[in-house]
Amino acid sequence: MKFLIVGDILGKPGRRALKYYTVSHPNSFDVLLVNVENSAGGFGIDRKVYEELKSMGVDVMTSGNHIWDKKEVLEFINSDDLLRPANYPLSVPGKGYGLYEKRGVKFAVINLMGRVFLDPHLENPFHTFDRIYEEVSRQTPIILVDFHAEATSEKYAFGMYADGRASVVFGTHTHVPTADQIILRKGTGFVSDVGMSGCWYSVIGMKPEQIINKFLTGMPQRYEVEEKEDVVFNAILADIDENSGKCLSIQRIQKYISRDELKEL
Template sequence: MRFLCIGDVIGRTGRNALKRFLPEVKQQYKPDFIVLNGENAAGGFGITKKVFDELLSMEIDVITSGNHIYDKKEIVQFIDSEPRLLRPANYPPEALGRGYGIYEKNGKKVAVINLMGRAFMGIPLDCPFRKFDEIYEEVKNSVDYIVVDFHAEATSEKTAFGFYVDGRADVVFGTHSHVATADEMVLPKGTAYITDIGLTGPKYSVIGMKPEEPIKKFLTGMPVKYEVAKGAVLFQALFVEKSSEKIDIKRIKLEEE
């Protein structure tokens, strides 16, 4: 099974980057299953139904998210009815939406689990480690593969999670920091892992935003309105091919001025 996991898509610039690079990536790697983090896909914060449908039209199988999932008010109108849109499973039980799903593709069943770290996130969350245990017990006997998007700030928390689920999850990829790490690896028990995929969106930006705005905030301490940067685009993703004979993992970075 070949998996393509795409880093946080940032606004219209990120969607344009997808349209530019995804066809050639699909042609080269021929993925069976595509997961994309889309929580920043609408204006840099949240996701709308229109943007969700636009992403699905690119043959994305599942869209994961994180702390910005509820930023757009209209999300409450459609998240419960969209099985291919996930929010972190360790949100409080009353939160709208679902934290994982089971999807059938090419004769195989894939469980995709969306979890969020607790370090520096500022949201009351259940323990993502124990939440994985709970979901794993529910799905382990009914699926062929388990893929996890671990949306977290602290690299130590992401790495610890990777080792914690090693041998149980097939793929664990980190999101949220929008800065790719160079630590893609196969862990000792066979889990394909990377701490953070990076972003799909503006190349010349501060984690996707126009640089002058966060610079002003750092200099003055005053609140500013962030806007998605434009111009040169960047596409970052992780490709994993897993079979009984081998596990291949490759970090993908494509860019255009």
């Protein structure tokens, strides 16, 4: 079963890149996973964008630290197909994992967030994974983990920790794709970061001049999504054996799309 795994979608340019790729490669995957933490104006997700992504055929939405940026997310955070990191405290709304079915095949998606340089208040994601794995592995061998984290060391450590239990561990959050996709020794597909989809001539999706100014002055800045430039679509295509849950192949996809090509949508 083929999973198209898309990292952080950066505002409208990211959504257009996703649409362009999925429309032009309709039969290349069975299940579509997307990290939506930056999908609405670069910060969080709102109802309109949630519906738009559903209409594009997104099966499961994962997220990260930016999931709370738009307050209206609280109205639909309990949707079955929308996840927030599972290692938030128990009282936090929403859920961090789910069981799904597509074309008669059951699979689980778990969303976790790293703690290094990110949020030390979260529960240890390694322990959270153990607990959730106990439960979902009784239902299906196909288990995908979005490990939303800053530090590649934490991502690698987690990937190796979950090797043989998760089908795929994919990193998100840095917005920069890494070229280290690999199948680990016990059959888990791994990549440190899928990378974002959005305007490529930007600082991780945002207008460069605003971020440069932040580094020059240290003063608070308003950050806006870069929308003027051509876009890049970054994703991972993972083929997973339906019986064993092992990853058969993991392939990096990177497609630059010009503004003229986007106009064809």
